[in-house]
Amino acid sequence: MELKKFEAPTLAQALQVVKRELGPEAIILSTKNKRSALGLMNRSSVEVTAAVSPEAFEKKQAAERNMNPQQKEILQQSRNSQKVTQAYDVFSGRSINQDISRFGGTTHQKTAAPSKTPTSTITQRRYVDIADDENPAEQATMRSQDKAQVSPQARHASGHSPAVRVADKATTGILSRLMAQLLEGGVEADIVRELGDELKTIMLREHITREDILRMQLARVLMSRLRVARPLGERLRIPNTARMISFVGPTGVGKTTTVAKIAAELVINQKRPVTLATTDTFKIAAVEQLQTYANILRVPLEVCPTAESLAHLSASLGPDDVILVDTAGYGPRDEKKLNELLETLSSVRTETHLCVAATTRDYDLVEIARRFKVFDPDYLVVTKLDETSIFGNLFNISLKSHLPLSYLTMGQRVPEDIEVATKERVADLLLNIAGGV
Numbered sequence: 001m002e003l004k005k006f007e008a009p010t011l012a013q014a015l016q017v018v019k020r021e022l023g024p025e026a027i028i029l030s031t032k033n034k035r036s037a038l039g040l041m042n043r044s045s046v047e048v049t050a051a052v053s054p055e056a057f058e059k060k061q062a063a064e065r066n067m068n069p070q071q072k073e074i075l076q077q078s079r080n081s082q083k084v085t086q087a088y089d090v091f092s093g094r095s096i097n098q099d100i101s102r103f104g105g106t107t108h109q110k111t112a113a114p115s116k117t118p119t120s121t122i123t124q125r126r127y128v129d130i131a132d133d134e135n136p137a138e139q140a141t142m143r144s145q146d147k148a149q150v151s152p153q154a155r156h157a158s159g160h161s162p163a164v165r166v167a168d169k170a171t172t173g174i175l176s177r178l179m180a181q182l183l184e185g186g187v188e189a190d191i192v193r194e195l196g197d198e199l200k201t202i203m204l205r206e207h208i209t210r211e212d213i214l215r216m217q218l219a220r221v222l223m224s225r226l227r228v229a230r231p232l233g234e235r236l237r238i239p240n241t242a243r244m245i246s247f248v249g250p251t252g253v254g255k256t257t258t259v260a261k262i263a264a265e266l267v268i269n270q271k272r273p274v275t276l277a278t279t280d281t282f283k284i285a286a287v288e289q290l291q292t293y294a295n296i297l298r299v300p301l302e303v304c305p306t307a308e309s310l311a312h313l314s315a316s317l318g319p320d321d322v323i324l325v326d327t328a329g330y331g332p333r334d335e336k337k338l339n340e341l342l343e344t345l346s347s348v349r350t351e352t353h354l355c356v357a358a359t360t361r362d363y364d365l366v367e368i369a370r371r372f373k374v375f376d377p378d379y380l381v382v383t384k385l386d387e388t389s390i391f392g393n394l395f396n397i398s399l400k401s402h403l404p405l406s407y408l409t410m411g412q413r414v415p416e417d418i419e420v421a422t423k424e425r426v427a428d429l430l431l432n433i434a435g436g437v
Contacts, residue, residue, distance in 0.1 A: 003051045007034070010269075011231070011420070014048040022052040023060035024084040027219060028424040029433060033265065033415055044268055051433055053216045063088040174211045175199065178218055178431075185430050186392025188362070191399065195221055219431055222395070223423035227404040229379050231420050232262065233270050235351075236322065242351040244314050244323040248341070248375050249355035250368055251329030254383040256286065257412060258355060259326045260293035264415030266322055267297050273321050277302045277313060279344055280328035290326055293414065307347035314348040325350065332364075332371035342374055353406055355381040362393045369401040379406035382421075386410040391429040398426075 004022065008014035011031060018026050029049045052060075064072060075084050179196045183189065198221050199214070208214050235241050245262075247255045259276065266272045276294045278301070280286040287303055294301040304310040304325075313323060327345075330337040345352070354377035356365055380403040382394050398405055408425065411417030419425065427433070 003029075003049070005047060005049050007045050007047045009045055011046045011048070014046050018048055018050045019084075022050055023056060023088065025056040025060075026050045026052040027216075027428070027433065028422055029428040030425055031419045031422070033269075033418070053212055055213060056216075059088055174209075174214055175203070177211075178215060182392065182430060186362070186390040186396070187430065188392070188396050191396065195225075215431060215433065219424075219427040219433060222427045222430060226395075226398060226423045226426055227402075228421050228423055229404045229406040232266070232406070236272070242349050243317055243321060244325060244348055244350045245353065246325035246327060246345055246350045247353050247355055247381070248327050248345075248372060248377065249329060249381075250332060253329065253355045253357045254409060255329060255355050256280075256289055256326050257414065258381060258383060258407065258409055258418065259290070259324045260297075261409065261415045261418040262407070263293065263297055263299065263324050265418075266324075267299060268415070273318065274299045275302060275313070275321065275323045276300070276326070277304050277310070277323055278326040279304055279310065279341065280326060281305045282328045286326075286328070305344075307344045310344055311347040332368045335371075338371065338374065345375065351379075352377045353379045353381045354401075354403065355383055356397065357384040357387075358382050358391065358394055359384050359388050360393065362396055365393055365397040366400060369397060369403075377403060379404055381405075381407045381409070383409040385429075386417075391426075395426060395430060 006014050006017045006021070008017060014031075015028070018028065027050060029051055031049075032047045034045045034047050067075075075088075175196065178199070179192050182192045182195065187195075195218070199218055202208070202217050202221070203214065206217070208217060229235070232245075236243065247259055249255055256278075263274050263276060266274050274297070276290055276299055278287060278290050281303065287301075291301050302309075302313050304313055310325070317323065325345075327341055328337070330341065332338075352375050354369070354372050354375070356368055360368070380398060380401060382397075382405065385391070385394075385408055405421035405426070407418055408421050409418045
């Protein structure tokens with residue numbers, strides 16, 4: 001596994017370097033905001049940790065040896081990772097070798113002359129771009145295409161479905177270990193069985209016998225099930241996007257600190273005018289805590305305990321203003337308080353993030369998602385990743401709630417301990433591809 005760290009002024013610039021250095025099949029394992037030691041308001045950067053399989057990295061190097069400078073530049077500027085990967089398959093000779101092998105031939109040629117069009121259809125799914133947000137219909141279509149690509153001979157073999165028959169015992173052992181890792185990591189058994197069947201189908205189609213390649217394929221399968229939000233900065237550039245953003249959830253999950261971290265990102269890196277607001281006049285020192293962050297960031301703080309006060313604040317929004325609303329935490333069974341908060345938030349147009357902690361049990365996460373559904377949340381924030389080593393519940397609740405993940409947080413530092421949620425990061429949490437980085 002090729003594992004590297006990259007640092008750049010912005011996430012977009014860092015991702016460009018990742019794609020240029022590691023290729024379109026690189027996995028973004030984590031992103032981290034960094035700042036200089038001179039203080040909160042000084043220049044910051046983004047550190048990205050990425051990985052790529054040896055096979056994909058070797059293919060990239062072989063392909064680029066057969067390209068002229070103009071072809072390299074065109075591919076490096078492309079935003080379509082699937083098309084870039086297809087081009088690498090052709091320029092490296094991989095697609096030609098696959099065709100020869102498919103029809104029983106042999107080849108000793110490692111590379112081939114470039115062709116204008118691929119000689120075979122590329123059916124293997126590639127890692128999606130970092131900003132992609134596949135909808136459930138697209139995911140279901142791709143999974144059905146995977147199953148349809150199993151050969152007719154395998155489909156009609158003795159008594160078992162093609163997804164359950166793997167001839168090679170060593171490969172079966174590798175698959176069992178990967179599924180056991182998911183179970184030990186807290187992924188529910190029913191979900192693991194579905195993932196295992198899908199991975200077996202891919203194994204048969206691609207004739208995979210190496211553990212590192214199979215692990216990367218499992219990462220792809222996991223990622224195909226997830227939904228993630230586009231970064232907030234991108235959404236705010238879209239006309240008619242809600243510019244009042246509220247954070248709801250049970251007590252003690254870290255909503256106030258999360259609000260402060262996102263505010264710091266918007267103020268420092270995106271230079272946006274931000275107002276902090278809170279509806280929480282119940283918790284002791286809640287307003288004082290948020291006021292401290294407002295003072296550091298030099299942004300206003302408004303206390304809005306009623307629907308009227310929140311509506312008045314919303315009406316004062318300028319064209320570029322963003323209001324981040326912290327709310328009181330209530331237990332999911334406290335229906336009276338939840339309804340009071342709902343009445344307050346219903347007076348304004350708001351984008352809503354449901355905040356839950358990674359330390360919460362599966363059953364309780366499902367109950368929280370059910371009770372807070374009255375707020376019609378748009379996104380899911382998972383906090384306290386630093387307080388657990390089991391992340392399967394994160395994957396489970398993201399599937400069950402049908403909510404795109406927006407942020408992951410892992411500590412009290414503002415603004416460092418937060419990252420935009422990515423499919424690659426969740427896959428790494430479950431499979432430890434980066435070896436604990």
